Amino acid sequence: MNAILIVARKEFRDGLRNRWVLAITLVFAFLAIGLAYFGGSASGIVGFTSLATTIVSLASLAIFLIPLIALLLAYDSIVGEEEQGTLLLLLTYPLRRTELLTGKFIGHAAIMATSTVLGFGVAALLIGILSDELYDSELWQAFAFFILTATLLGWAFIAMAYVTSVVVSEKSRATGITLVIWFWFVLIFDLIMLGLLVISSGGGGGRWLPYLMLLNPTDIFRLANLSGFEATRNYTGLAQVTSETLTDPTILTFILVLWVIIPLLLAIWLFNHRRV
Amino acid sequence: MNSVVELQQVEKRYGNIYALENITLSLNEGEILGLLGHNGAGKTTTMKLILGVISATAGSVKLFDKSPTGAHADTLRRNMGYLPENVSFYNQLSGREVLDYFAELKGISVKARNGLLERVGLNDAADRRVKTYSKGMRQRLGLAQALLGQPSLLLLDEPTAGLDPAATNEFYRILDELRNQGSTVLLSSHVLPGIEKHIDRVAILGKGKLLANGTLHELSRQAQLPLTFHVRGMWPDMDWHKQLSEYDIEFQHVNGQRLELNGPLQSKLDIMRSLLAVPEVNDVEVIHPTLDSLYAYYNKKNNRATSP
Numbered sequence: 369m370n371a372i373l374i375v376a377r378k379e380f381r382d383g384l385r386n387r388w389v390l391a392i393t394l395v396f397a398f399l400a401i402g403l404a405y406f407g408g409s410a411s412g413i414v415g416f417t418s419l420a421t422t423i424v425s426l427a428s429l430a431i432f433l434i435p436l437i438a439l440l441l442a443y444d445s446i447v448g449e450e451e452q453g454t455l456l457l458l459l460t461y462p463l464r465r466t467e468l469l470t471g472k473f474i475g476h477a478a479i480m481a482t483s484t485v486l487g488f489g490v491a492a493l494l495i496g497i498l499s500d501e502l503y504d505s506e507l508w509q510a511f512a513f514f515i516l517t518a519t520l521l522g523w524a525f526i527a528m529a530y531v532t533s534v535v536v537s538e539k540s541r542a543t544g545i546t547l548v549i550w551f552w553f554v555l556i557f558d559l560i561m562l563g564l565l566v567i568s569s570g571g572g573g574g575r576w577l578p579y580l581m582l583l584n585p586t587d588i589f590r591l592a593n594l595s596g597f598e599a600t601r602n603y604t605g606l607a608q609v610t611s612e613t614l615t616d617p618t619i620l621t622f623i624l625v626l627w628v629i630i631p632l633l634l635a636i637w638l639f640n641h642r643r644v
Numbered sequence: 645m646n647s648v649v650e651l652q653q654v655e656k657r658y659g660n661i662y663a664l665e666n667i668t669l670s671l672n673e674g675e676i677l678g679l680l681g682h683n684g685a686g687k688t689t690t691m692k693l694i695l696g697v698i699s700a701t702a703g704s705v706k707l708f709d710k711s712p713t714g715a716h717a718d719t720l721r722r723n724m725g726y727l728p729e730n731v732s733f734y735n736q737l738s739g740r741e742v743l744d745y746f747a748e749l750k751g752i753s754v755k756a757r758n759g760l761l762e763r764v765g766l767n768d769a770a771d772r773r774v775k776t777y778s779k780g781m782r783q784r785l786g787l788a789q790a791l792l793g794q795p796s797l798l799l800l801d802e803p804t805a806g807l808d809p810a811a812t813n814e815f816y817r818i819l820d821e822l823r824n825q826g827s828t829v830l831l832s833s834h835v836l837p838g839i840e841k842h843i844d845r846v847a848i849l850g851k852g853k854l855l856a857n858g859t860l861h862e863l864s865r866q867a868q869l870p871l872t873f874h875v876r877g878m879w880p881d882m883d884w885h886k887q888l889s890e891y892d893i894e895f896q897h898v899n900g901q902r903l904e905l906n907g908p909l910q911s912k913l914d915i916m917r918s919l920l921a922v923p924e925v926n927d928v929e930v931i932h933p934t935l936d937s938l939y940a941y942y943n944k945k946n947n948r949a950t951s952p
Contacts, residue, residue, distance in 0.1 A: 374748045453731035460695045460726045461749045462718035
């Protein structure tokens, strides 16, 4: 069997064995069902709200959770092997470094995809049944798109975790750096964006500023999912951003894919130049 | 005899720091070579070069006449087994699963890997998680991994480090088995006692240089280390200093019943004849220089040469 697949299969099996798959699936499912059930309580309704509302609130929460889970899943994939002494051993096997990292990525990506599809999928099915939207194909499309972009978001952060894992020589340092990455993309970046928006208000900045959001995969994910719903556009403030590019789901998905591929290639390149 | 590994004037430098300098060393088929040296002497670097994980700054490394980093690397790697110095493996997998993973990566069939765990004495623990393994068991799992696919060359980095005496003896038993099968083994160690019997040739590394290389016999002759004689008997008024005055002898301990002395190797038989000529002598024991003392000798010599 191909070396990449052997490594990928081992990573995926590890994910099952460590209960990563189970844990992530349950977190996602409970999150989705919980939000669907209590999501309407602000407007005085308790009970299952529509899928559309659920997706919007789910997307906001997923932005915090998915990057964190992905980083935790993958931060030690290389530096951990090194500390176990297995990295040097693996490199003496008939196996390229590119193959090792690619295999690990496929394994981790499969863990992420399985959990996302299962967790959110089961939840969506349940919500659909309970809120009588089971046959609304447009909504299902939106939810499928949500799952797809959530998976891509997870993959992007797995790839970023690899970059960290390849560069550092201690596991504890990898933990620190991944937390900084998480803070940067999830909190600090948006604060800076907000600041820039305030500073440039009235100036010409409003036109190019939204494009800066493409530098943050979590913002792309947010744009892609919120702009999909007419109803949500108004109150999320996205009405301000009327650029065609920034609301086109195909383009946004494509950019999200780039956010997976570029860090992954960077990690592979760095790994190939790493001293053992 | 065919040489399996051939290092020619190999140099490995990290920035300005020399990890290895001018190493010329070969390993012949069916030979067990002990690579001895203190920590940081360059043992692991030498192994990494042979394994093709790093490449030499200068000089050439040849494995079965091919470059370990070249186009034939994968074929060479399938024919080679390696036990790293510190390997704890995957805690969440069982011993059997770990071995299966490495076997798959090496492209070895299920049938060919059967019996390996038994051979290293891990059969009973095969289905337990590696997390529960002791240091010695992990080391044995590492050895089983190195033996996957019956490689014609084995590189064992500090295989006895951290093992208790029983596990060390068990390891030597496996090593002797490999030797009888004609495997070629490069073994690095800094734990010396007892290893002499199990290796054919010694290479001593110190601070990245090859200090000595040869069979134990050759090295003892080269080093001119003295023999030690332990003599017993009853000789109340014997003047041993006068009796043995013609040889270059260093007396360690003399009394009425015991005599301990060091004498040069080349006068071994003459000294023995002189000792046996004394009728009061009951017993003579000749102790040859051990690997330990040889190692100390070559290291001291190197330190003297490099110190200002």
